[in-house]
Amino acid sequence: METQEQKKKDTNKIYFLIAVIVALVGLNVYLFMQKNKSDNRVVTVSDERTALQTELEKLETELEQANNTGTQLSDELKAKDEELRAKIAQLRQALNRGQLTAGELSKAREDVKQLKYFVTKYTTDIDELQQKNAALTVERDSLKTTVTTVSKFAENLSKQNDSLNNKVKAGAALKASNIQIIPLRVKSSGRETDVSKASSTQKIRISFTINTNPIATKGMHDIYMRVMDPAGNLIIGEGGMFMANNQELQYTYKTAIEFSGEAKSFNLDWTNRNAFEPGNYTVLLYADGATMGRGGFTLR
Incomplete structure (x- = not known):
């Protein structure tokens, strides 16, 4: 057990x-x-x-x-x-x-x-x-191009307008034809006679006809005359200044005429303060800022 x-x-x-x-x-x-x-x-x-x-x-x-x-x-x-x-x-x-x-x-x-x-x-x-x-840049460039185009168009239009104005202005300016210049002597009696000698000449008479111009301003127009002596020098008369052909010039004599738009003949007399000299003289007429006409005479 x-x-x-x-x-x-x-x-x-x-x-x-x-x-x-x-x-x-x-x-x-x-x-x-x-x-x-x-x-x-x-x-x-x-x-x-x-x-x-x-x-x-x-x-x-x-x-x-x-x-x-x-x-x-x-x-x-x-x-x-x-x-x-x-x-x-x-x-x-x-x-x-x-x-x-x-x-x-x-x-x-x-x-x-x-x-x-x-x-x-x-x-x-x-x-x-x-x-x-980028879109704004494109829009800005496009706007610049448009502005440039419009500016050029406006500039060209302005030039065309100026050119047209100049043409109208030139067309409205008085023009003279049949310019004749006669040297004169004034006798003590007041009677005037034609002369050809420098020593006898006291004044000149400029005869001319203003051509018909329907677009010219009707009324009084200032007429400026420049007389150049045989040496090419300006004979100083009244000695004032005026503008013609975009330049400032000195004139010998200034007067005014009345123009109605129709052709009309005029006579301008100018007496020289000094004695005339022998030789060829040139007479230039101006009106409305442009040359109106020219002529000449010779003294012995």
Whole structure:
């Protein structure tokens, strides 16, 4: 009996030892598996952090490229640019802290997703701004071209108008024909006689006909006369100035006639204050800012 009980006790001990060994083996297996899971989790977290950092660098590069377009940003886009840069710096600081909890990692992932959306929206706004600027540039250039064309057209029209005005003005100016100049001597009796010697000549009479001109101004017209001596010098009479043929000239004698639009003959007498000299003389008549006619006479 004692022998069987002893055997029974020994058997129970063996079973107990076996159970303990099995439990220890199971515990070791469990701990080993947990360790492997922990290692894999650390690797996964590290990989995700690297991926997020890479994504941040990519977003920052896109942001830099958007800002290097040379486009003048609005105040709203400038504020968005500063906001995005601050967010990138904040996320990079969080990722650089080291180990992240699952919650921090999940939040970082969401923040990067939102940041990616805002950067895409930001670059899209920059592209739209560039397109608007390009359209405005084209519109401005087109407007410049139009203004230049209109200016040239107005300039040409002004030139044509000036030319037309000049033609009308020239056409309205009085013109003389049949100009004859007669040297005269006035006797003590007041009687006038034709002469040909310089020593006998006291004055000249200029006879001419004003041609018919329906567009000429009806009424009084100033007539200016310039007498050139044989040396080609102007004989100074009254010595006043007048404008003719776009230049200022000095006249020898000035008078006025009345013109009605129809052809009419006139006589102008001019007495020389000084003695005449032998030679060829030239007489120029002006009216309405233009040359009206010319003639000449010779004295011996």
